Amino acid sequence: MSGTTYSDRIVSPVSMASLGYAPLPNRRDEAFDSNGKIVPEWDGLFESIGRHGIGILDEWDAVATRISRERGLAYRPVSVESETDGGWSLDPLPWLISSEKWKPLESGISQRTRLYEALLKDAYGEQRMLSEKLIPAEILLANNGFVRSLHNLTPGGDRVGLGMSAFDIARDTVGNPFVVNDRFDSPFGLGLALENRTVINKVLPRLFRRCGVEQIGQFFIDWFKFLVSQAPGGKEDPLVVILDPSSQNEDSEASFLANYCGVLRVHPADLTVRGGEVWIKTLKGLVPVDVIWKLMSGKRIDALESEIRGGGGISGIFEVMRMGRVSLASHPGSEVLQSPGFYPYLPKLCRAFLDEELELSPVATWWCGTSKALSHVTANLSKMVIKSVGHHHDFQTQYGSRLSSAELERLQERIKAHPESFVGQEELRISTVPTVRADGVVPRGAVLRAFSFPDEEKGAVVMPGGLARVSSADGTVVSTRSEGESKDVWISTGRQPDGFSIASVLERSHPAVPDIVPSQKGENLFWSGRYAERAHAASRFASRVLSCRDQGFSNDDQFEVAHEDFLLEALFEVFDSEKLLDGEMDQDKRLEMVLVNPDCPAGIAYNLNRFHYATQATRESWSPASIRAIESAGQLWQKVSKSIDPELNVSSDLFELQLNLSGFLGLNLDSMTRDEGWALLDAGRRIERGKIITSLLIFLLEGNFEEDMKSLLNESVLFILDSARTYQRRYQDTPQTAYTVQLLLSEVDYPRSIRHVIDRLVDICEKIPDPSQHAHPRAMLAAASRDLTLLNERIEMEIDAGIFLDSELLVEMRKLRDFFINLSDQITVSYFSHTVES
């Protein structure tokens, strides 16, 4: 469809008044000029609102929220462990910037990228900035982001420069742009920008085309090329990985970027330095890494050389960099350049290093290390933003305008004690953009985060667009990291869009993520399966206890209490858990422990937390529907845990939880590629199931129960394993141990029988590669399968002959349980830990 379809129709754009929009006094608005007239590039958007009526805003907002949630990637989910629901929400109205306004910004960003690239090389090389006294020495040397051990990093030196860089740009009351922050060491937000574009594209597809918005797909193609070009020795087809420091959700944008750019996501623990090279521990053994796109703080990245003790990271990686055998984007010492201490000297530095005038000014900044600047800052403290220049770990940025006179005085003392540690910056009254709120469209301060990276030919590649972050209710302060509201940024050309849309990049020139499963990911998938199965079993136990209580199947209270005790005992045995229950006599308290105590290994909360952890660490493996199931389970149980009903009326919650968990397990059968990762997930789940079934059978065979109790416990075990109906159909009899055992051991094609579990494991394990050392589990499984056939034949004979003996079978059952435990150990040794035999 072409854009002209609309211009035929005469539509008057919604006006400021009918929108109910009131710009803030003394602030510049991006969409309306001082006379309340729409700024031309925003026309299309307001026409669209005018055509549909203001009610459309609620609809856009709802659609954006729904799509964001469905995608569930860049937006942080609720964690089971923490109570905060931090995360980024997305405003449906983009920030429109015309090509004419963008051009000088783009040029300024490009220059700034070249300048900082030169500064980075100088800081870790010749240090002209110090020898020519272009900056005070403290700005560089007192900054704890200056990593001395990376000085003169050669011979890979030429390749070690800036990587993805971010510049926060705000406009003041007259419309001049200023840089308020520079980020070089793993800037946040690139994934969020990409995600926002994807979502808004779906919310406003026609408007997007009509405004001729610049596509950002090419930027990511170029970025991937950049990463490839960084490979040591110009290696062709290098292995590029994205290093995500958190295995949890904090940087969930990492998994989105990984998928989008076709690079493998790894965590520090996946990487190891051996023999002067960096390797990924994978299911197939060690695989060498060439380029690391790091989302991790550079000064923490080498645990051996980091000045920060206990910082984690990859021991020895700097040594490999020095030998030029791995490239990191960006340079791990680039944090030092983020210091606002450079700002007052940037024009001079720009002339010295680029022989150019600085195009894009930083916000007016005074370094308090000179007496003149110090007196200016202290005299104007209430109008200043005070920031640390990088050697005070405990100093939070302070806004003079928000401080009481007593607080100002304290701040002044603090600055005067160590003036060289601080800068004062003019507090900008940043421009506002229209933002949708429940009560209408309101002006909110906004900062544009622009992204760029260096390029040998062009100097720099700048993303046409970026991430806009919107201030909180009153005004000027924009959240820097953990949460807040964001917007898509549209560079509007007014002509038909060309270039690669982000969707087309995924479809066309998108490189495939290398077919490598890191060991740790394999291990997390394996445990996702195990914990899902465990949480499910624990919740079935709880359901059984509650339904027995509800039904009141016996007149004998003692009998009911004893049954419940037996069940809980069995539960703790199944999970080899310590008998936490011993001290607690109250039935309700004991059940509550199983339901919500996060420290009880036989409990639901404990296993759900671990399930959550393992699935978060492997987030990119899951389909949106699986993620939804994972998150629903987590949210549901968080809610239940927070306000556990004293009557323990949680049966319906338990039922819902079981639906979520079975949903999760079932969905993955359908939606995951059947690679080794999937195989490990399924193997984990089957092994856990095998262990649970055999443990319950051991419990039945071992216990010295009276007939009534035995029958009831049989029924309970069948209930817990979801097998009561199958049993009824097959035996049409009250539950007896012999039949329970037979059903759960021998039934072919019945997913809850050991026969099926082992048959499946035999199939699944063929998907798992041969390990580089140690044995493949197939031999072990073949033996177990043969043994099971013999055992089942024997059981059938015994049942027919009426000589079924619990005690003899118990020995076999223990062997079977040990088999599952040993199989799990074997998989762990063969695939997850990569120890070299000496």
Next chain:
Amino acid sequence: MTKEVCYQIRHLTAYEYSGRIDLCQSIAHLRPLLDGSQKTIEHSVEVYPKPHFQTERQDYWDNGTLYFEVQGSHQSLKVIATSKVIKRIADPVVPRSGTAWDDLSARLKMGDSDENGLYFANFLLPTLSCPRLAEIDEFLAPSLQPGRDSMELVSEIMTRINTEFDYVPGATDTTTPVVTLLENKQGVCQDFAHVMIVALRRIGIPVRYVSGYLETLPPPGVAKLQGSDATHAWVEAYSRATGWVGFDPTNNIIPAHQHIKIGHGRDYFDLQPLKGTFVGNGSQRLTVEVDVERC
């Protein structure tokens, strides 16, 4: 009078682990430095079990830095550094800078550098283990007479640390903060060096941490015990007139031919003799033996 002494040094570091270690990466600063007063004519480092990989370089401070990896499961790690060093040095005199410590115009600036091009900012600014401490002022106060020669002041601070602090092995470890040292007034050589660093940086005198060895002499008639010498630490302070001058607060002497220098940095953590990370379980037990013999 200039004297020449030749030393044979053997420095053993041994770790015993309670569990199995599968992989270890280490950095060692064990090669004695080459400077105007000392020359290393032989140096080797043996590691057991044998490293799968090793490489040597000069670090930011120009200290010899050895990196090595040991793969494969092991329960102990032994590092033996053997060095032959010739020391040629005149008898020390108490130095004078010719400028008063409180003469602000004579102060060395952050952005000025020493003869090797290292900026004084490195040796004037606080570090994680030698932070800026107001608590040091009380200790400094009695020595801060106006107009006093800055090197003479440094010398007195060395003497005062030596007399006011007790040498108590085991009372501290490498992570004991300077503020605790000031309270308890006890420690070992590296602690005294750190106290002196905090004190001198407080009054704007560039100072650096020195790691090395000290030759100890047994009482007359007593045979020297094997392994009885020590790794040692002291400091060097700078003035334009003198260049870098050593001060040993542990022994209250200006280091001369009995002090063999490995290298220098801002504090202990810039040149730990041996540091490493390992993959595996268990706790560790450390043994260090040093023999400094004349040859």
